[in-house]
């Protein structure tokens with residue numbers, strides 16, 4: 001699903017976007033529209049975005065953050081799994097419960113794991129998943145485990161809401177042998193997109209769509 005993806009726009013079902021702006025996002029040349037957010041994600045607002053984005057040919061995936069808001073019709077589904085938390089619910093607990101209920105109807109070809117390291121302690125996702133900021137040694141060991149033992153194709157380095165430390169992301173990328181880096185957090189313009197595309201395989205742009213679309217659209221070209 002992500003093999004040729006370099007740039008992702010993340011749309012939040014809990015935020016308003018006009019048809020005109022949605023058209024610009026969908027026709028921007030981004031490689032993937034990802035629908036997701038930490039809170040206020042409902043079946044209704046997910047279905048609304050699904051129907052509106054489906055007018056365009058851009059690939060569309062759902063990041064599942066609420067069991068009740070999973071709806072058919074997306075090209076792919078990503079399940080977040082947080083690795084810097086000791087709360088197993090957010091590593092795979094909710095997933096195991098969901099599989100208990102829905103296993104017979106799940107097409108595993110259309111689901112992938114998003115293994116997360118969340119590094120912005122002020123973000124909603126960090127707080128919701130009871131994440132901790134790992135000391136450097138522990139972060140390195142966790143990355144080795146995810147990369148060399150689990151051999152995850154991708155690891156999502158999440159700074160949701162704020163621009164991350166580029167040197168930290170660079171060091172993470174250099175630590176990894178198998179896993180590619182998805183970077184998300186605080187990218188607002190072409191310069192930041194260009195800088196983070198140097199240290200990550202995929203960049204994700206979310207809030208900037210709602211805060212300053214003109215500059216957000218310029219992040220697409222710079223990541224290719």
Ligand SMILES: CC(C)=CCC/C(C)=C/CC/C(C)=C/CC/C(C)=C/CC/C(C)=C/CC/C(C)=C/CC/C(C)=C/COP(=O)(O)OP(=O)(O)O
Pocket residue numbers: 010012036037038039063064065066067068070071072073077079080082090094095098099102106107111116123124125126128129158160161206
């Ligand atoms: C019917 C059909 C087609 C089914 C397909 C099969 C399928 C997909 C089954 C799914 C099984 C299922 C329901 C699994 C449960 C998965 C689940 C709910 C896991 C818990 C995820 C969770 C709440 C994690 C904690 C928060 C977190 C880390 C979220 C990750 C995403 C993230 C970082 C969001 C932040 O986004 P952002 O935009 O920055 O946030 P805000 O702007 O809102 O702050």
Ligand SMILES: O=P(O)(O)OC[C@@H](O)CO
Pocket residue numbers: 010158159160161162183184185186187204205206207208
């Ligand atoms: O909203 P921003 O800060 O751009 O972050 C994008 C994405 O990584 C959120 O999961």
Ligand SMILES: [Mg+2]
Pocket residue numbers: 012036037038206207
């Ligand atoms: Mg958001």
